[in-house]
Amino acid sequence: MNLNIGEAWARLAEPVAVDLQAWQWAALAVVVGLLVLPRRIWRITGLYSTLIHEMGHIVSAMLTGRFVMGLRLGWDHSGEVVSRGRGKFSVIFSGLFGYPAPLWVSAVMLWAISEGYAGRALGVYALFFLLALFFARNWPAVVVCLVTSAVALAVVFFAPAGTYVYLSLLIAGFLLLAGVKDFIKVIGVHTWRRRDLEQSDAYLIARATGTFATLWLVVMLALGTAALLWAVSSLVGLF
Numbered sequence: 001m002n003l004n005i006g007e008a009w010a011r012l013a014e015p016v017a018v019d020l021q022a023w024q025w026a027a028l029a030v031v032v033g034l035l036v037l038p039r040r041i042w043r044i045t046g047l048y049s050t051l052i053h054e055m056g057h058i059v060s061a062m063l064t065g066r067f068v069m070g071l072r073l074g075w076d077h078s079g080e081v082v083s084r085g086r087g088k089f090s091v092i093f094s095g096l097f098g099y100p101a102p103l104w105v106s107a108v109m110l111w112a113i114s115e116g117y118a119g120r121a122l123g124v125y126a127l128f129f130l131l132a133l134f135f136a137r138n139w140p141a142v143v144v145c146l147v148t149s150a151v152a153l154a155v156v157f158f159a160p161a162g163t164y165v166y167l168s169l170l171i172a173g174f175l176l177l178a179g180v181k182d183f184i185k186v187i188g189v190h191t192w193r194r195r196d197l198e199q200s201d202a203y204l205i206a207r208a209t210g211t212f213a214t215l216w217l218v219v220m221l222a223l224g225t226a227a228l229l230w231a232v233s234s235l236v237g238l239f
Contacts, residue, residue: 012119032173049178056101061094070137095205102179103227109172110234118168126152
């Protein structure tokens with residue numbers, strides 16, 4: 001078993017052109033839809049989207065100087081990041097980037113693919129999940145992080161370069177659709193499912209800062225929309 005990091009990174013760094021036929025795009029779209037839309041499958045794949053959501057909180061918290069103490073996930077798609085820091089800005093900034101995170105990761109990956117960096121995007125993606133594993137503090141978080149890390153590292157070390165485009169497009173497409181689905185869910189929480197309002201990041205920010213949840217929901221929607229537009233623009237450019 002060859003685990004040569006230098007050789008793996010050199011292979012990932014090679015430019016990868018996107019030249020897919022219509023049927024290949026259709027096949028990818030069908031697979032992405034099957035991973036996100038059916039409820040039974042989403043019970044499993046949604047855990048992966050939740051992990052990206054919580055990693056959005058972790059990365060944004062670290063950027064504002066907060067000390068991240070742990071990540072906890074639930075099999076019911078719940079998640080919690082425990083961090084410590086001072087100032088309302090860090091609370092707001094770290095709280096805002098949960099729901100937009102899947103869309104931003106998708107947008108960055110689609111941009112990287114359009115620039116020929118599909119392999120490099122997968123390499124950085126693998127490191128991203130190793131970081132997540134470092135913060136895991138309960139069994140669901142450990143299991144989800146281990147599985148995603150193992151898959152990502154298997155791709156880095158063993159997947160042939162010819163599969164990079166398909167794998168990266170599959171991940172980006174999944175996160176794009178999952179991100180939209182999560183935003184629809186949080187909008188529902190703020191409108192017709194208000195009994196679940198305390199699960200919303202916008203509500204948590206408002207409670208911590210003495211402001212209004214609607215304000216932060218609008219900000220999150222703006223961040224998500226910006227990522228969505230960037231992702232769609234990059235995706236259209238691939239055709």
